[in-house]
Amino acid sequence: MQNDAFRSSDADIVRQVLDGNVNAFESVVLRHRGLVLSIVKKHVPEDAVEETTQEAFVRAYQSLPTFKGTGHLSQWLSSIAVRTCYDYWRKAYRSREIPISALTEKHSQWLEETISKMPEEVPDERERQMEAREILNWALGKLSAGDRMILELVYLEGFSVKEAAELLGWTKANVKVRSFRARMKLEQLLSIVKEQERRGR
Amino acid sequence: MRFRVSENEFLKKAFRHAYTSKGGGDTGEGWQSQAMRRIRQIGPLKSAAGFWPAFEGMVWRLAPVSCLLVLVLTLFFVSMEQDVDSDYLGTMAAEVEKPSLVELFDLEG
Numbered sequence: 001m002q003n004d005a006f007r008s009s010d011a012d013i014v015r016q017v018l019d020g021n022v023n024a025f026e027s028v029v030l031r032h033r034g035l036v037l038s039i040v041k042k043h044v045p046e047d048a049v050e051e052t053t054q055e056a057f058v059r060a061y062q063s064l065p066t067f068k069g070t071g072h073l074s075q076w077l078s079s080i081a082v083r084t085c086y087d088y089w090r091k092a093y094r095s096r097e098i099p100i101s102a103l104t105e106k107h108s109q110w111l112e113e114t115i116s117k118m119p120e121e122v123p124d125e126r127e128r129q130m131e132a133r134e135i136l137n138w139a140l141g142k143l144s145a146g147d148r149m150i151l152e153l154v155y156l157e158g159f160s161v162k163e164a165a166e167l168l169g170w171t172k173a174n175v176k177v178r179s180f181r182a183r184m185k186l187e188q189l190l191s192i193v194k195e196q197e198r199r200g201r
Numbered sequence: 202m203r204f205r206v207s208e209n210e211f212l213k214k215a216f217r218h219a220y221t222s223k224g225g226g227d228t229g230e231g232w233q234s235q236a237m238r239r240i241r242q243i244g245p246l247k248s249a250a251g252f253w254p255a256f257e258g259m260v261w262r263l264a265p266v267s268c269l270l271v272l273v274l275t276l277f278f279v280s281m282e283q284d285v286d287s288d289y290l291g292t293m294a295a296e297v298e299k300p301s302l303v304e305l306f307d308l309e310g
Contacts, residue, residue, distance in 0.1 A: 021245075022245055054233075062243065065246055114215055
């Protein structure tokens with residue numbers, strides 16, 4: 001099965017699936033599992049990765065008739081994976097399943113130290129990475145699902161507005177506006193943490 | 202508004218590094234078989250080549266043309282009705298204005 005998966009092209013496999021051969025979709029899963037897993041791992045918590053990846057492939061199967069075949073299947077699957085992650089967060093926010101840990105003095109101290117570094121200081125990126133991750137998770141947890149996704153794609157992953165719009169299925173104008181608003185919210189949250197450090201002194 | 206904190210070069214780097222290095226443990230193979238089980242339960246896709254999907258596609262392609270045709274025909278009929286009305290009014294007016302011979306030569310009594 002695995003050898004067959006790599007012999008025929010994506011277009012052939014899609015045609016087989018659309019002709020009613022359900023099992024042919026396993027080739028799509030085998031070929032693109034790495035890509036979909038890497039996207040999902042970035043966006044959702046570790047314990048939800050497998051379920052979300054599974055969901056992404058099921059959605060891809062159901063939406064296969066809408067795949068026009070003009071672009072790459074991998075691009076199309078990436079967009080489905082991103083939207084599935086977005087839906088995961090929407091659901092999680094609705095049921096309030098997001099654990100938002102409170103930040104301690106250690107975090108605000110780290111933030112203050114990091115932003116007051118002089119340009120000639122070469123920062124060790126691995127230095128106190130834990131604090132960075134915890135502050136980031138705290139801030140992202142305070143945002144809405146949409147703001148979270150747009151910040152992750154544009155601010156943290158460096159996707160362009162056009163790319164983010166394609167991945168999320170939003171218009172470019174919407175991505176621009178939401179990206180700006182989400183950045184403003186992040187700025188406010190970080191300013192609060194920074195202010196706490198000043199008061200603590 | 203300037204992003205003084207979030208656009209700080211070091212902070213942004215630290216955040217990006219923390220975000221991208223979020224490895225996540227290895228995933229097993231279980232989810233793949235579960236996904237395929239769910240897909241098999243869904244069964245073959247309904248869109249498999251047939252008359253209706255092709256027909257649906259054609260309907261959507263023809264929709265703008267049909268709308269345009271309806272618009273043109275509406276305009277045509279509206280203008281036609283106005284022409285008929287104005288013709289009728291014109292005839293009526295002519296009838297009213299046309300003096301009869303009796304009136305013209307004042308032959309009465």
